[in-house]
């Protein structure tokens with residue numbers, strides 16, 4: 001029967017079947033591993049509330065789903081502070097609603113989702129956010145939700161978006177306050193570009209390398225293999241769900257794995273040049289770890 005089809009088409013079909021089987025095998029292997037965030041979340045200490053600080057509506061769906069999925073499974077109260085309404089294209093009012101819809105998909109209570117309403121935190125690649133303005137919003141959310149743990153981007157900000165990097169700097173700055181003593185800060189480690197878009201196979205490779213590095217591995221890891229959850233959460237952001245973001249959901253390693261590290265570990269990715277802002281914030285992290293906050297401007 002196959003002789004009725006051109007040879008290249010047959011080979012392409014065989015390639016697709018083998019590739020799909022390989023991806024499925026990687027998903028099965030990934031699902032055999034357990035998330036181990038307990039290590040970073042205070043060991044056996046009881047934690048009940050975690051605040052995730054993002055920059056734009058859809059960041060939670062694009063980057064943080066393994067972490068959120070793990071926390072929801074543990075019945076931890078997940079709160080989201082989104083620092084901008086994503087109004088760069090004038091549709092911030094729509095994107096606010098999309099974030100609520102995404103929260104519904106992820107099992108996060110709507111009252112636990114807040115979009116900062118600040119004219120000083122406008123969405124945009126060329127919008128500069130002062131860390132003091134971010135601190136105001138983070139502090140407000142900490143007072144409202146009293147989280148045990150705060151999670152946000154690392155200094156590179158996953159995609160290198162300046163708003164993500166400013167979010168990192170602002171959260172780090174906010175967490176220096178004595179009134180936030182005892183609240184743990186964890187950063188989502190930015191993956192190198194060559195493993196950022198590998199789907200389950202490269203998520204598995206990331207996991208194996210992370211495990212192989214033993215005591216030298218930073219932080220802890222969250223794993224999830226339900227691609228349908230990522231698809232539905234990102235689909236809730238329907239104004240953003242264009243073809244390349246659909247591809248992102250399927251191919252992104254962040255859909256399947258999150259590496260979280262405390263600031264003291266640093267999160268610089270060795271094969272990438274961080275921006276000037278990233279270098280500044282890394283210095284901030286190092287100073288926090290060394291307890292020399294007063295050195296930071």
Ligand SMILES: [Zn+2]
Nearest residue numbers: 055056059161
């Ligand atoms: Zn973003």
